[in-house]
Amino acid sequence: MTVLPYLVAVWVLCWGLYGIVTSRHLFHLVLSLGVAQAATYVLLIGVGYKAGAAAPIYADVPSATPVVDPVVQALALVDVVVEATVAALLLALALQTQKRFGTVDPDELHALKG
């Protein structure tokens, strides 16, 4: 099946979104966002793959070896860093929400005015 990795990316994205929508806790919500974003790693690495090619590291293979696309792998690295910082920033906001409103359930926050 030649599209299976891409379908995995869609599946992971939809589960992450489902987690965000049904979340009853801001911490769970941030983790769900991380799941949704993990779909981009699968997609990026998936589109860069060449059948039969090696990793784009020439440390132990001859320079003529076909390798997979290093650009998407570099983008995945950027993605990981951004995901970690966004998660940390959101968790900081969740922490202050708990202090300010005494709850981290998004449904209860909806009723509160701040």
Place this chain on the structure above:
Amino acid sequence: MRRSARLGLFGAGAAALATMLVLAIAGLPGFGRYPGPYGDAIEAVGESKTHATDLVTAVNFDFRAYDTLGEEFILFAAVLGIAIVLRDRRGERKRAPGAPGTERGLARPSAALGMVGLALVGPLVVLGIDIAVHGHLTPGGGFQGGLPLGAAVFLAFLAGEYAAMKKVAPHATVELGEAAGAAGYALIGLGGLLFAGVFFQNFIDRGEPGRLLSAGTIPLSNVAVALEVAGAFLLLWNEFSDQALLVVPEGEQGER
């Protein structure tokens, strides 16, 4: 909006999204049939141009070095944002670092935990440096190596008494390290502008591929970014630990 209504709306939206994504995927070239051209171009000239054997690092710190500068400042800005969000609120008190007394709600770490934590500090520092300085040769680099470096220092914090350790490695020092890393990477870019006429041009002799001292500015960039990442994550963990360990909640105001 009611929960059931929201779920229904999500169900309809998600079904539409999934349908469109599956249709989009049907138009993609099959898995393993890479269409190019960027990966092929880097594959053709990457090693001969940069003399780095890890093409991912070559992309990050040479071909896309300017974008990596932006990425680095995303990290910098996010940590700044966290420090602002977690600033002292009105009516909130913080225990002074190194103040006498036990830390709130947490017993001192057991001797075994403290020992294992301290024993891991050395290996983690070595691992972090190893990953960072070999970034242009084997998988790794500044971002990947900076995390173990920061974790090593944080482990020392957790193995000892957190508040007391903060006196040994104060906030200002960590901030200085982070800023030096961020500025160092930008200076490497300016060096390219000064010595080779193009921002982030690799202006140092590239040496022999596969050697530790090769690939020109790439190892230097890795070291600068490792410093920045270690500092950034250390600051981030400190901000959260301060909240858990040092901030006195409003309910306990009259305690001292």
